[in-house]
Each structure stands twice: as structure tokens, then as C-alpha cells.
Amino acid sequence: MSAETPVTPSWLNPDATWASGGGSMDNVTAPTFPPAAAPPPRPPGAAEPLVNPWDIVLCSSGTLIACENALVVLVIWQNPALRAPMFLLIGSLALADLLAGLGLVLHFTFAYLLRSDSAQLLTVGLVVASFSASVFSLLAITIDRYLSLYYALTYNSERTAAFTYTMLVLLWGVSVCLGLLPVTGVNCLGEEATCSVVRPLTKNNVAVLSVSFLLLFGLMLQLYVQICKIVMRHAHQIALQHHFLAATPHYVTTRKGVSTLAIILGTFAACWMPFTVYSLVADYTYPPLYTYATLVPATYNSVINPVIYAFRNQEIQKALWLVCCGCVPASVAQRARTPSDV
Template identity: 90%
Template sequence: MSEQVSVTPSWLTPDPSWVSSGGGSTENLTAGTPPPPAILPPESSAELLVNPWDIVLCTSGTLIACENALVVLVIWQNPALRAPMFLLIGSLALADLLAGVGLVLHFAFAYLLRSDAAQLLTIGLVVASFSASVFSLLAITIDRYLSLYYALTYNSERTAAFTYTMLVLLWGASLCLGLLPVTGVNCLSQEDACSVVRPLTKNNVAVLSVSFLLLFGLMLQLYVQICKIVMRHAHQIAVQHHFLAATPHYVTTRKGVSTLAIILGTFAACWMPFTVYSLIADYTYPPLYTYATLVPATYNSIINPVIYAFRNQEIQKALWMVCCGCIPASMAQRARTPSDV
């Protein structure tokens, strides 16, 4: 009679309920990997099971990688897309691309290679890339604020130099965060120090979570200032037309402010549950809660290209040129509006 081997989540320490239910002893086993077939009776044939949540994360990673690879390719091949705004969008797409690759590699190594070294490398890649994604979102927000506040001098060489400086700093900080698990800041030798995501320690995840909350607060403040500037400009233009509510510019400005609210709301909805949960929980909590908050966080990298890249008129034109070698007349004649902010 065949007996199946229970599998613990690849991202987490073994579920205590699995141990208590008679699934077998976890002594001398690498946490987050299936028990070896040796624990089964000789006459049993083991069938490797895959955690469904890991399949969801791997699927998300594949979609993230494909979607953002298209954005990176378009920006890389089009010389016209070299303005600071497009460099930051390209940085965001590259970070999300690496995050998708990291999710896929982590799934493959967890069920095929099952090595602590491979696990450290992939988790480091995921941490670094998602950190770069969040930092890139902050850089885009700063760039949008500066483009409105310093509208007359925004297109100067100083802006380009500032953009390159932001890129160097955000990728440097992200690389440092990603190297922490590889350089020894992990819980492989001390399971009780693990966070909700193995092999990250509780302190490591706490630093990442607090940093995210600070960055989110800064982004919120910048978006509030952006809304004030946009509404003030719209009001000044509308007053010149002597009729506020019917002015087309006022209508499109309201649409732009709504877009900013959607951007910030989507970002918070994706990342806030996992951030808050990782601060209050530890490795003893049920794995279901971790996956239920971690999966939506990955969806932010799926949504980012739609919000920041595919809505941009210049990138849309470049995509049309790549796909069919032409640009629709309606798109070529369309003017940029505040809703594109």
C-alpha cells in the first residue's frame, strides 16, 4: 500500500501541527523540505507532494518576470526612453523582474536541490529585488513631486544627475539587505530565532518591516503634496476660464488625483498586511497566515507595470512599434494630461 509523504511549506519552518499529527520526526531535517523517503517503511513508495501555496508563488513569479521583462526590453531598446522618469520606471521593472525570477528559483531549489546554500541565495535575491522595487516606487514618487514643484528647471542636467544618484543609492541599499542572509544573518543554526519567512531572522524582518512603514509614510506625505500642487494649478487655470467646474483641465486634474489615490491605495493593500503580520508573528504561527499575506505582496509587482509603464503614452507607442511597427493615429495625437501623472 502506497503512503504519501507530507510536505512542509518551502518558505517556512515545519508546521508544529504536522509533527503532532504523526507525520514523522523532523530531527536532523532541513526545515521547509520534505522528509526523506528513508523514514517510510521499506515496502512503501513515496510520492513527493508540492505545497499549493508554493505553486501560487511560483506562478506569480513567472507572470511577474514575463510582464516586467517586456517593460525592460522596450525601455532598453528605445533610445527615446532615456529621460529620468523612464530610467526610474526601468529600475522598477528590473527590480520586479528579478523578484519574479527569485520566486521561481526558490520554488525550483526548494523541491529539487533542497540545499541551504541555494535557499540563502534565492531568499537573498528575493529580499534585494523586492527592496529595490519598493525603493524604486519611492524614487518615482520623489521624481513626480520634483517635476511639479520645480517645473521650470526639472529638465536640466541637475535632474539627471540626481536621478542617477537615487538609482545608485537604492540599488546599493537593496543589495546590502539582500546580502544579510547570505553573510550569516539567518536562522539556519537557531530555529527559534526564525521569522515567519525562513531563513530570515525575526530581527531582520522587523528591520525590513519598519523600513517599509517609514517609506510608506514618506510616500504618503509626498503624494499629499503632489495633490495640493496639482489642485492649486488646476484652480488657477480654472479661475482664468471664469468657470471652475466645467473646465476640462479641472476635470482631468481630478482624474489625476484619483489616479494617485489608486496608486497609493494599491501599494498599501498589497504590502501592508504582510508588513504588519511579520512584525507581530513568528515561526510558531500557522503557515497559512504567512502565505495569505505574502501572496498579495507579490501581486504588487504584477500591478506595477500596468500603473507605471503600460499607462504611459511613450511606452505605449514603443510597445505598438515593437508589436506591429506602427502607432495608432488616435494615440499619436493624444495630449498628455494630469491623469498620466
């Protein structure tokens, strides 16, 4: 690797330079693959940055995501008690986030060590497929929770592993197809003007992904609204039967459960919505700083997912305690499931 051609990752537009106009952060950009034209003369003595700090942030996020979700996958895989359909969906979510974290790390590694079109397309495809599977897994979990409440008396007995496996096959099949698009030619390596804010994905490709996300978010929002209505209706019925007051513990825990659902959906929207909207309105000519500023929070959703969907689950908590110290604290073993665990 020559000293004249700086090492460059491939997320953003190729005409980017690290600093211009006095090094303002608004002008901080990521170089790309293939190598850009020679940058303008730098001031005497100015050091050429070897690594984009934003890429280090993405790689660090990927490492944390991979380690955190690998623990969840390992616990579910090794514990025979965690074979219920609900845990299969949680495992699917953890596996998708694990692959997304590995994709971010591999993209960083290949961008600075192995400069090739094939490696670039494969790693970007892996990231697209993994994050797509993560979002679809969240939708599958939402559907499962809605059905388990709507058909509270019969769903758990009638739900079969075949139904869960069908959902898993569908969501992973669609995700793999989306990830294969850059490899099969849907990329902008041959025509830079068609690039989106995430190179080498085309503007049309990112637009399809963004619109699909908005549709999925709308569906999840509708399902969570219905879940809240069901939970509140059940709580009201129980309160009437037992002559509870609004301030009783049962009513408090029910409100806590509804609040938890709001936190789940709000976190999902806060992480992904900025990048989704920005991808629809921007193109490769926009400052790469904006892409990084919206892409990094999107990766944080994969950091938060295990905390919301796995580590709060009583059965997974027990399995984690057994793996870590070989025992289960009494406070964990005796904790009753409440509506806040929905």
C-alpha cells in the same frame, strides 16, 4: 529523493505538516528545509501532497511578474528615445520586479529539486533584494514626480542624469546589502527559535525590513499629499485665469489625476501592508497559512506596477505598439498628456 521524506520548500517553519484535524485549511502548512521530523501517521490510503499549492501560486505569480516586467525592460533598453531620467526610474522598477519574479521561480525550483542551505539563502536573498529595490524605486519615482511639480519651471531643465544615477546607485546599493544579510549569517538556520514567518530570515531582520517599509510608506504618503495639493492649486489657478467652471474638462481631468494618485498609493498599501504588519506581530510558531495569505498579495504589487507606471505612459505605449505590430494607432499617437498621467 526518498519517498519517506517529502519534498519541502523553505519559506516557513519546519514543524509544519500538511493536514491535521481532518485536513482543515487552517492547518495547511508548508514543509521546510532542513527536513522536519517524521510527520504523524496518516490515515490509510491518504496521499501525501508532493507540492504545496501555495508554492505553486507563488511560482505562478513569479512567472507572470518576470514576463510582464521583462517586456518593459526590453522596450526601454532597445528604444533610444526612452533614455530620460523618468524612464530610467521606471526601468529600475521593472528590473527590480523582474528579478523578484525570477527569485520566486528559482526559490520554488531549488526547494523542490536542489535541497541545500546555499541555494536557499541565495534565492531568499535575491527575493529580499529585489522587492526592496522595487519599493525604493517606487519611492524614487514619487520623489521625481514631486520635484517635477514643485519646481515645474526649472526642474526638467536642471535635472541631470547624474542626479538620477545617484538615486539608482543608492537604492540598489541598500537593496543589495539587505539581500546579502541572510548569506552573511543573519539567518535562523542554526537556531530555529529566532526564525520569523519567512524562514530563514530572523525575526529581527524581518522587523527591520517591516519598520523600514512603514517609514517609506509614510514618506510616500506625505509626498503624494503634497503632489495632490500642487495639482489642485495649479488647476485652480488655471481655472481663475480662464474663468473655467468646476465642471469643465480641465477640472475633471485634474480630479482624475488626483484619483489616480490615490489609486497608486492605495494599491501599494493594500498589497504590502498586510504582510508588513503580520511580520511584525507573528513568529515562526504562527500557522503558515497566514504567511501565505499575506505574502501572495504582496507579490501582486509587482504585477500591477507595470500597468500603473509603464503601460499607461504614452511613449512606452508607442514603443510597445512598434514592437508588437510595427505601427502606432492614431489614438495613441495623438493622445495628449493629462494630469491623470501624473
